Amino acid sequence: xxxxxxxxxxxxxxxxxxxxxxxxxxxxxxxxxxxxxxxxxxxxxxxxxxxxxxxxxxxxxxxxxxxxxxxxxxxxxxxxxxxxxxxxxxxxxxxxxxxxxxx
Amino acid sequence: xxxxxxxxxxxxxxxxxxxxxxxxxxxxxxxxxxxxxxxxxxxxxxxxxxxxxxxxxxxxxxxxxxxxxxxxxxxxxxxxxxxxxxxxxxxxxxxxxxxxxxxxxxxxxxxxxxxxxxxxxxxxxxxxxxxxxxxxxxxxxxxxxxxxxxxxxxxxxxxxxxxxxxxxxxxxxxxxxxxxxxxxxxxxxxxxxxxxxxxxxxxxxxxxxxxxxxxxxxxxxxxxxxxxxxxxxxxxxxxxxxxxxxxxxxxxxxxxxxxxxxxxxxxxxxxxxxxxxxxxxxxxxxxxxxxxxxxxxxxxxxxxxxxxxxxxxxxxxxxxxxxxxxxxxxxxxxxxxxxxxxxxxxxxxxxxxxxxxxxxxxxxxxxxxxxxxxxxxxxxxxxxxxxxxxxxxxxxxxxxxxxxxxxxxxxxxxxxxxxxxxxxxxxxxxxxxxxxxxxxxxxxxxxxxxxxxxxxxxxxxxxxxxxxxxxxxxxxxxxxxxxxxxxxxxxxxxxxxxxxxxxxxxxxxxxxxxxxxxxxxxxxxxxxxxxxxxxxxxxxxxxxxxxxxxxxxxxxxxxxxxxxxxxxxxxxxxxxxxxxxxxxxxxxxxxxxxxxxxxxxxxxxxxxxxxxxxxxxxxxxxxxxxxxxxxxxxxxxxxxxxxxxxxxxxxxxxxxxxxxxxxxxxxxxxxxxxxxxxxxx
Numbered sequence: 001x002x003x004x005x006x007x008x009x010x011x012x013x014x015x016x017x018x019x020x021x022x023x024x025x026x027x028x029x030x031x032x033x034x035x036x037x038x039x040x041x042x043x044x045x046x047x048x049x050x051x052x053x054x055x056x057x058x059x060x061x062x063x064x065x066x067x068x069x070x071x072x073x074x075x076x077x078x079x080x081x082x083x084x085x086x087x088x089x090x091x092x093x094x095x096x097x098x099x100x101x102x103x
Numbered sequence: 104x105x106x107x108x109x110x111x112x113x114x115x116x117x118x119x120x121x122x123x124x125x126x127x128x129x130x131x132x133x134x135x136x137x138x139x140x141x142x143x144x145x146x147x148x149x150x151x152x153x154x155x156x157x158x159x160x161x162x163x164x165x166x167x168x169x170x171x172x173x174x175x176x177x178x179x180x181x182x183x184x185x186x187x188x189x190x191x192x193x194x195x196x197x198x199x200x201x202x203x204x205x206x207x208x209x210x211x212x213x214x215x216x217x218x219x220x221x222x223x224x225x226x227x228x229x230x231x232x233x234x235x236x237x238x239x240x241x242x243x244x245x246x247x248x249x250x251x252x253x254x255x256x257x258x259x260x261x262x263x264x265x266x267x268x269x270x271x272x273x274x275x276x277x278x279x280x281x282x283x284x285x286x287x288x289x290x291x292x293x294x295x296x297x298x299x300x301x302x303x304x305x306x307x308x309x310x311x312x313x314x315x316x317x318x319x320x321x322x323x324x325x326x327x328x329x330x331x332x333x334x335x336x337x338x339x340x341x342x343x344x345x346x347x348x349x350x351x352x353x354x355x356x357x358x359x360x361x362x363x364x365x366x367x368x369x370x371x372x373x374x375x376x377x378x379x380x381x382x383x384x385x386x387x388x389x390x391x392x393x394x395x396x397x398x399x400x401x402x403x404x405x406x407x408x409x410x411x412x413x414x415x416x417x418x419x420x421x422x423x424x425x426x427x428x429x430x431x432x433x434x435x436x437x438x439x440x441x442x443x444x445x446x447x448x449x450x451x452x453x454x455x456x457x458x459x460x461x462x463x464x465x466x467x468x469x470x471x472x473x474x475x476x477x478x479x480x481x482x483x484x485x486x487x488x489x490x491x492x493x494x495x496x497x498x499x500x501x502x503x504x505x506x507x508x509x510x511x512x513x514x515x516x517x518x519x520x521x522x523x524x525x526x527x528x529x530x531x532x533x534x535x536x537x538x539x540x541x542x543x544x545x546x547x548x549x550x551x552x553x554x555x556x557x558x559x560x561x562x563x564x565x566x567x568x569x570x571x572x573x574x575x576x577x578x579x580x581x582x583x584x585x586x587x588x589x590x591x592x593x594x595x596x597x598x599x600x601x602x603x604x605x606x607x608x609x610x611x612x613x614x615x616x617x618x619x620x621x622x623x624x625x626x627x628x629x630x631x632x633x634x635x636x637x638x639x640x641x642x643x644x645x646x647x648x649x650x651x652x653x654x655x656x657x658x659x660x661x662x663x664x665x666x667x668x669x670x671x672x673x674x675x676x677x678x679x680x681x682x683x684x685x686x687x688x689x690x691x692x693x694x695x696x697x698x699x700x701x702x703x704x705x706x707x708x709x710x711x712x713x714x715x716x717x718x719x720x721x722x723x724x725x726x727x728x729x730x731x732x733x734x735x736x737x738x739x740x741x742x743x744x745x746x747x748x749x750x751x752x753x754x755x756x757x758x759x760x761x762x763x764x765x766x767x768x769x770x771x772x773x774x775x776x777x778x779x780x781x782x783x784x
Binding site for chain 1: 757758759760761764765768
């Protein structure tokens, strides 16, 4: 088992956990947390392929990962803001009740 | 030339003013009686002044003035209309406006109690306007238009008391009967236009009454056109065989009878013949027909008048008879002879009708001469004027207008080179005229009050109150003054056309005249005058002998002639069964034609539309079925499919975000599997 395989296994696990959280949690914030997990699984893949790849340069995988984290931060901020707005409107963050249809 | 003479330029005002009055009168309320009468009489008065001005203009220099103007374009030609002033028109204008004005004034009293007073004056003014327009028309077309309006007002005024069935029927009869004649006039007019290309009477040498265009026509065409135009005159002037409407027209108010059906409108036919006399005279046959029709009408109507019992019907038949004389006069002697009698007749017949109206008014609507009697005692003015009118109509020698005018006709007929029969017919007619007028006067004015002594079985209690003779009274001044004025003219007018000083004849023929008593003795005139005087005396004497000596005592008593010859008398009373003849022939024919036409219309002509309609309905049904079961059904099915699909897809989009994520996850998983397996494979 190469270090790369181990990294990929970890990231797969991380992605699966995130997916499961995103699919099963009712609370919007926890769904967002799940999505962040899946995103970080992808980031882990970037870094792993950069570290164990053949043409590793100083500014390829890592820079990509950094940008991805930055975008994720912005996305989390926007997501949380949306959740706040939804909460103010619907007085709930329960996704099963936020269907857009009249209850 | 014409446009420089102011009177011709403003000639149109003469008919326009009464027309304007009629227009205003039509807008008035029923209550504005005084205003309606005032504008009608005012307009007529101004027209009279203008007519007198026009007359005076021609007086010292008789000439023919006209003013033509293009009216509308027909094809490449302009149809021209125009008006004219010549001695004939001027004399007629003065007569119509003057008599009309007097009758208007008379009507204010006669129609005083009528609730439709304003409507009456509106119609009268409309009539006057159209009649005056007819007189000044310098175009057969314009004349025809006015002619028809005059016919319309005649219809309206005969049927003025339209709630009476008899009046409504008489109005229709008058309108339809004259329409028969008018059809002839219209055809003649169209033919004339087709031949000469103009309907203007005078147009500086190019008018259809002038030498140039007339010489284009062949003799037969001329006769045809002249006779067709004469048809119109026959209808309007109540000549045989279209006289039937005129006696019935007496259902109208008496001033209407006086104005329209005695003095003016019925004379329009004579005027028409006089107006187209140049055309008539080129064709001798046409004038011959005119003379014969006139003579036969004169004798026929005089005969029938002998046996009538309605005061107005006697006068109506008398009018028919006198119109016959006018036609005879024009036919045998020319325009001036006929028009002289026309003018004289207009005055004395208007006088007689107004007198009869005064009697009727005084007797609260009684018209049967058998119910009258002794009226002389309480209506002295009416009696005196009526006597003057009677003597004028009979042609009492020397001092009455009818003598001179009728003698002129008889003299002309005597000298007619074709036949002397019209002369004898006219002479016998003169005798009969004197006879029936004496009969009427004896019945109405002499004797004593007659009234069926038996009480009225229907309403016995009301007989005393409604007995007309109890309430009889002399008429108001508005009625008697016109009577007196007309009586004056009935005497004086004779002297403008005596053989010694034929001023009117000369004026109409645009000559100058002088006094020449020697004329009286020439051409066998004196014996003729003596003979006709004897006839008149004979008629008067006979009438007095039969009716004056022993007036009947009761209204139900038989007439003296009826005792003598009941069958003849009844035939005459029925107008020699002309009405019945028409009912049996023309009307029955028309009825059958109507039945056949109705059948054809119902079952033949309408069959085609019915078939087309059925076919259309069938096609419509097919179209409808296709539309409903094919086009609509298919479209509906398609729409349902789309809707179902939409509903199915909408179920996927249920708003649960996590479901979307699940689909996404499943898709990614499937993609990953595909890539893995595909890579291996």
